[in-house]
Amino acid sequence: TILKENILFSIPSCLGYWHTLVLKINVRLLSPPVHYLKPSIVASPSTEISVGQDWILHCWAPFSGVSFVFYQARDFRYEVTPQGNSNMAEFSLKNVSKTDEGRYTCYYHSLTDPVIWSNASNPVALKCRAGISHLCSTTMG
Secondary structure, eight states: OOOEEEEEEEEETTTTTTEEEEEEEEEOOOOOSSSEEEEEEESSOSEEEETTOOEEEEEOOOSSSSEEEETTTTTTEEOOOTTTTTEEEEEESSSGGGGOEOOOOOEESSSSSSOOOOOOOOEEEEEEEEEESSSEEEEEO
């Protein structure tokens, strides 16, 4: 968006006349981005975990000063604002069970107005396998 303005100045001369000057200003207004780039997401401790283990998602933004939001499918799970200059947050699932199965994503957003959201991270899927091993497998999409 370009804003065009004309500013008029009247300046007296030494002979008693007034001179009018027109100052033309073109100002380009930069709009904030609609969305930030998507964050990175990683699951740990590994791609396979046993039922009952803890599972942690780490989410990174390209810069600090943001808050992170974690979703399971389309359901809000958790929001965290890192302390200091950290650009990473983590979401822990304790004692993983079949009810924790699903696709997880994270987003981040600015802390000041205007609030700008990121696009969603690539999904990470937690899937528990039944059977003797009772392992949960993690896939990243």
